[in-house]
Amino acid sequence: MECERCKQRPATVHLTQIINNQKKTMNLCEPCAREFQTENFGFLPQMNLHNLLAGLFHHQLTNPFGQQGIQQAVSEGEICPRCGLSERRFAQQGLLGCGECYSKFGDKLEPVFRRIHGNNRHTGKVPERTGGKVKITNQINKLKNSLKEAVEREEFELAAQFRDQIKELEKKLGGEENACVN
Amino acid sequence: MSIKETVSAARSCWTTGDGAESDVVISSRVRVARNLAEFPFPHQLSDESAEQVIQAVSLAVNNTADQGIGILEMTGMGELTPVERQILVEKHLISPDLLENYKNKAVVLNNDESVSIMINEEDHLRLQCLLPGLQLHEAWHRLSSIDDVLEKTLDYAFDEKLGYLTACPTNVGTGIRASLMLHLPGLALVNQISGVLSTVSKLGFAVRGLYGEGTEATGNLFQISNQITLGQTEEDIIAGMVSVARQIIASERSARQALFKERREHMEDRVGRAWGILKHAGIVTSEEAMKLFSDLRLGRDLNIIDLIPPDLITELMIMTRPAFLLKMSGKDLSPFERDVQRAKLIREKLA
Ligand SMILES: [Zn+2]
Ligand SMILES: [Zn+2]
Numbered sequence: 001m002e003c004e005r006c007k008q009r010p011a012t013v014h015l016t017q018i019i020n021n022q023k024k025t026m027n028l029c030e031p032c033a034r035e036f037q038t039e040n041f042g043f044l045p046q047m048n049l050h051n052l053l054a055g056l057f058h059h060q061l062t063n064p065f066g067q068q069g070i071q072q073a074v075s076e077g078e079i080c081p082r083c084g085l086s087e088r089r090f091a092q093q094g095l096l097g098c099g100e101c102y103s104k105f106g107d108k109l110e111p112v113f114r115r116i117h118g119n120n121r122h123t124g125k126v127p128e129r130t131g132g133k134v135k136i137t138n139q140i141n142k143l144k145n146s147l148k149e150a151v152e153r154e155e156f157e158l159a160a161q162f163r164d165q166i167k168e169l170e171k172k173l174g175g176e177e178n179a180c181v182n
Numbered sequence: 183m184s185i186k187e188t189v190s191a192a193r194s195c196w197t198t199g200d201g202a203e204s205d206v207v208i209s210s211r212v213r214v215a216r217n218l219a220e221f222p223f224p225h226q227l228s229d230e231s232a233e234q235v236i237q238a239v240s241l242a243v244n245n246t247a248d249q250g251i252g253i254l255e256m257t258g259m260g261e262l263t264p265v266e267r268q269i270l271v272e273k274h275l276i277s278p279d280l281l282e283n284y285k286n287k288a289v290v291l292n293n294d295e296s297v298s299i300m301i302n303e304e305d306h307l308r309l310q311c312l313l314p315g316l317q318l319h320e321a322w323h324r325l326s327s328i329d330d331v332l333e334k335t336l337d338y339a340f341d342e343k344l345g346y347l348t349a350c351p352t353n354v355g356t357g358i359r360a361s362l363m364l365h366l367p368g369l370a371l372v373n374q375i376s377g378v379l380s381t382v383s384k385l386g387f388a389v390r391g392l393y394g395e396g397t398e399a400t401g402n403l404f405q406i407s408n409q410i411t412l413g414q415t416e417e418d419i420i421a422g423m424v425s426v427a428r429q430i431i432a433s434e435r436s437a438r439q440a441l442f443k444e445r446r447e448h449m450e451d452r453v454g455r456a457w458g459i460l461k462h463a464g465i466v467t468s469e470e471a472m473k474l475f476s477d478l479r480l481g482r483d484l485n486i487i488d489l490i491p492p493d494l495i496t497e498l499m500i501m502t503r504p505a506f507l508l509k510m511s512g513k514d515l516s517p518f519e520r521d522v523q524r525a526k527l528i529r530e531k532l533a
Contacts, residue, residue, distance in 0.1 A: 127338050
C-alpha cells in the first residue's frame, strides 16, 4: 500500500481518528505520519469537518436543481457584498469570509449549525463592550421599526418619543465608540 | 521569558508535571477563537490588512500592562528562523498553520508560556491556555480574563444570536475548543482502548491517537476534545469534558492496578527494558523513543522506578523532536544523524 499523502513511500503507519463516532483510517509512510502527528498534535483535524460542511452545503446547492441543470446555479451562488466570498468557494473550503457572510448565508447555514452543534443559538460568554453595543444596536433597530409603524399610523406624538429614545441610544453608542482606543 | 529563551528551552508551563491527575492527564488546553469586526477573516485578508490586524492586536496587547494578567510579548513570525518557528510547534505553543504564509502572522506569549495568542491563523486571534495535568477550569478562567482585557481595546465580531463569529462555522458560538492529552498505557495493554475511546466519541467528543502497526498507539498518547461550540456555555462544555475525563482516568488506573497485581514481573521487565535501552542505545528513532518514554512514565507512576523527576519525560518528549535536535546540534542533520543525536541526548539526560 502506498502512502496516501506523498504517494511515494510505502504506508507503514495507520493513523486512526474517531470523529463523531466515525472511524477513519489514514495509511501513511513514517515521515508523513510523523509530520501529520506534529501538525495535529493538540489541534483538531479541521479538514474532516470542512469536508462535512462542504458536503452539506454542496448538497443544498445542487439538490433543488437535479444533476444536470445545476451548472448555472452552482457557478458561484450568492456572493457576500462585504468580502466577496461566493457560496461556491465557501462550499469548497468550508470557511466563511467575514462576519457579514453569516447574515448573507444565514438561512443556508442554519441546518449546518444544527448538524454540527445540535443547536443554533449562543448561550455562552458575551463580550462586555461589543456585547453591550450589539444589544443597543438591536434596541435601536427595534425602535426604528416602531417609529416607522407609528408614522404610518400617524401617531406623531408616539413617533416623537421613539425618535428621542433612538437619539439617546445612538448617543450612548457613539460615546462608547469614542471611549475605546482606536 | 523572552521569545529567544522560549525557543531554547524544552521546559514550558505545561511540562512541569504539576496539576491534578497528572499520572494520566499530561496537559489541559483551552483555546478560543476571536475575530475583529472590521476586517474579513484571515484567509480573505490582503497582506496590508493582515498587517493592520497585527497592529490592532499589538496595540491591545500594549494596553494590557497593569491589568493584572501578567506580561504579554508579541513576536512576528517573520522575526524567527524556520527552526525556531518549528520549535514553537513542537512545544505546542502554536499550531502548524501559523507557519504557512508566516510573514502575515504573529504570536503573543506570556511570561510562563501558559498563554499564547496566535494572530492571523484561521481566525484573527486564537487564544490558548496550556497547563499541566487536569486544569481545564483554571485554563478557561485565565483565558477568559485575558480575553476581557483585550476586548476593552478590540471590537470583536460578535452576533447576539450566534455568538463569536469564526471563519469556520464549526467553531461559531463560544469559539471554544478544550482538549486533554491523556497517557493511557494501561488501557492499551489490557486491550480496552478502542472500547473506551468509541464510548467517548459517542458522547460527542473527538478522540485521536497515532496507531503504529496493529492497534497500539505510539507513546499511548491520546487527545480528546469537544466538538460542539454553539448552544452550550463554556463552563458546561468544560464540565462535560472533565466528567468524561474522570471516567477515563478511573478506568486507566484500574487497568494499571490490575496489570501490576496480576502481571507484576512482566511490568517490571517492560519498564526495566525501556530504562536499559534509553540509557545505553546509540540510535533511537522518534517512534521508538515515544514508546519507551511511555513505558518509563508508566514505571514511574507505578513506582517501579523512582529516579525520574516528574517533568523529565515530558521535556524529553519535546527535546527529542526534529527541530529541537537541530537547534541543539547547531547544524542540519540527516534522519540517521538525528536518531544518533536523539540517543545521545537521552543518555545524557538520564545519566
Ligand atoms: Zn508519505
Ligand atoms: Zn463575507
